[in-house]
Amino acid sequence: AAAQLGYHIHIYAPDAESVAAQVAAQHTQAAWDDEPRLAAFAAACDVVTYEFENVPVDTVRFLSGHVAVRPGAGVLEIAQDRLAEKNFVAGLGGRPAPFAAVPDRAALDAALDQVGAPAILKTVRMGYDGKGQARLAAAGDADAAWDAIDRHAAVLEGFVTFAHEFSVLMVRGIDGETRFWDSSVNVHEGGILATSSLPPPRQILDQQDEARALLAKIADDLDYIGVLTGEFFATDDGPIFNEMAPRVHNSGHWTIEGAVTSQFENHIRAVAGLPLGDTATVALPVVMRNLIGHDIDGVPELLADGAAHVHHYGKAEVRAGRKLGHVTWAGTSPA
Ligand code: ATP
Ligand code: MG
Numbered sequence: 001a002a003a004q005l006g007y008h009i010h011i012y013a014p015d016a017e018s019v020a021a022q023v024a025a026q027h028t029q030a031a032w033d034d035e036p037r038l039a040a041f042a043a044a045c046d047v048v049t050y051e052f053e054n055v056p057v058d059t060v061r062f063l064s065g066h067v068a069v070r071p072g073a074g075v076l077e078i079a080q081d082r083l084a085e086k087n088f089v090a091g092l093g094g095r096p097a098p099f100a101a102v103p104d105r106a107a108l109d110a111a112l113d114q115v116g117a118p119a120i121l122k123t124v125r126m127g128y129d130g131k132g133q134a135r136l137a138a139a140g141d142a143d144a145a146w147d148a149i150d151r152h153a154a155v156l157e158g159f160v161t162f163a164h165e166f167s168v169l170m171v172r173g174i175d176g177e178t179r180f181w182d183s184s185v186n187v188h189e190g191g192i193l194a195t196s197s198l199p200p201p202r203q204i205l206d207q208q209d210e211a212r213a214l215l216a217k218i219a220d221d222l223d224y225i226g227v228l229t230g231e232f233f234a235t236d237d238g239p240i241f242n243e244m245a246p247r248v249h250n251s252g253h254w255t256i257e258g259a260v261t262s263q264f265e266n267h268i269r270a271v272a273g274l275p276l277g278d279t280a281t282v283a284l285p286v287v288m289r290n291l292i293g294h295d296i297d298g299v300p301e302l303l304a305d306g307a308a309h310v311h312h313y314g315k316a317e318v319r320a321g322r323k324l325g326h327v328t329w330a331g332t333s334p335a
């Protein structure tokens, strides 16, 4: 998206390996701490952004002393920590699921007394695609759940009975102008996003405004610049905040073909201080399906459908549960 607008791009990555390897490998920390290399990178850039929320906050703070970084380090620090995020959002009037901090095994018993069962135990840091989570049907599952998340500091969340899940996808410009894309209904399979579709059910349309107001409040409070995503549960009691991502989001991939301006282009427009593009949906229905694990073997078949926009990420290794591509239909309904 940046290249389309004529920008030259420098990418700072600790190594040539995948993001998953970066998360796992401790040796990459040295690259995040390499001040001369970071300073040289900053000197080569007019503006820096990030598209991965586990870049160390200290790295972003260091860069911020040399070059504009948008969005900033503050939101990153909050979004890296589920507990900080829930407290922050609750402080702004948002409604997360009932939750309690679980810094150690003893705290899990107290948290279960407070939150009740069923519940979900989530590591405070680093989880994605449902990894670092364990479900508890009853208090008797506490030991197994604590072991399942490798005894990391966690947060216990009450299990929300929801009808649907949806995203609020927002972009906020350098002058504070805020625009929203239409909300998709998101279906997860095994904790991983499977599909994002529009139009969403009526209940989501009815709850979209309240969820948008919360996301705009979050963004204004942080003077956020760029694309910000909020994940919500639509319940009989209104929208419940699940989590946010300070970046373009998988549930917004449909905007590449389904919206006038994609999330990627508007993120670049925002961080570069350009006018924002139109976020209107160009054609309904829209369906985005992730290609997870061996779904990727279906690409030849998908390509035979002239209306399918296939995105193959070219990742070297096919693993169960790994996102390897996605396919979008906009204006036509896949069988
Ligand atoms: P992502 O890849 O979106 O960052 P994640 O690993 O951070 O995922 P969550 O979004 O917290 O995980 O949870 C993944 C999915 O599990 C949710 O989209 C939802 O389907 C389900 N889930 C999570 N928390 C709850 C809850 N409190 N009640 C009911 N279902 C939940
Ligand atoms: Mg998440």
Ligand code: MG
Pocket (backbone or CB within 6 Å): 231, 242, 243
């Ligand atoms: Mg999520």
